[in-house]
Amino acid sequence: MPGGRPKKEIDYKVVKELANIQCTQEEIASVLNISVRTLQRDEEFCRIYKNGMDNGKMSLRRMQWGAAKQGNTTMLVWLGKQYLGQTDKQDVTNEIKANDFTESMKDFVGKLWQPLMVLCGRWYYDFSRCYLVRKTQRFN
Numbered sequence: 001m002p003g004g005r006p007k008k009e010i011d012y013k014v015v016k017e018l019a020n021i022q023c024t025q026e027e028i029a030s031v032l033n034i035s036v037r038t039l040q041r042d043e044e045f046c047r048i049y050k051n052g053m054d055n056g057k058m059s060l061r062r063m064q065w066g067a068a069k070q071g072n073t074t075m076l077v078w079l080g081k082q083y084l085g086q087t088d089k090q091d092v093t094n095e096i097k098a099n100d101f102t103e104s105m106k107d108f109v110g111k112l113w114q115p116l117m118v119l120c121g122r123w124y125y126d127f128s129r130c131y132l133v134r135k136t137q138r139f140n
Contacts, residue, residue, distance in 0.1 A: 008034050012048050019052025020059065 011032060018028045028049070029036045039045045067075040080086040 008038060010034065010039065010042060010045055012044060015045060015048050016052045019049045020056040022053065022056050022060075025049065 014032065015028055018031060023031075025036050025039060029039055032039075039049075064075055064079060068079055077086075
């Protein structure tokens with residue numbers, strides 16, 4: 001008389017249906033009330049699972065191509081990005097005139113360092129040279 005638990009029966013038809021809709025092995029194990037490890041040790045499960053996953057992907061791809069052929073522009077754009085390497089073109093131009101930039105920086109730094117000048121009284125921003133200067137104090 002063999003020992004151990006009785007072998008769990010795997011419903012391969014259910015496995016194929018679930019794999020066709022891209023269920024994970026964990027989800028299939030939960031539906032069948034079998035551990036994932038038990039499923040992974042079964043060669044027939046592995047074969048049917050891979051076959052089902054592949055068939056599900058092919059079916060999904062077939063539907064996407066069908067939608068694109070019917071004129072679904074969103075699907076056409078998505079397929080173009082996936083299979084043709086197409087991307088959205090984004091024109092970014094950063095045209096800043098030197099004088100505008102200098103004036104903007106003077107305003108920014110002036111606002112930034114104004115509280116420091118008031119609090120410390122030892123620093124000031126020299127706009128003619130565009131940098132922060134420390135006041136020197138002489139004691140007599």
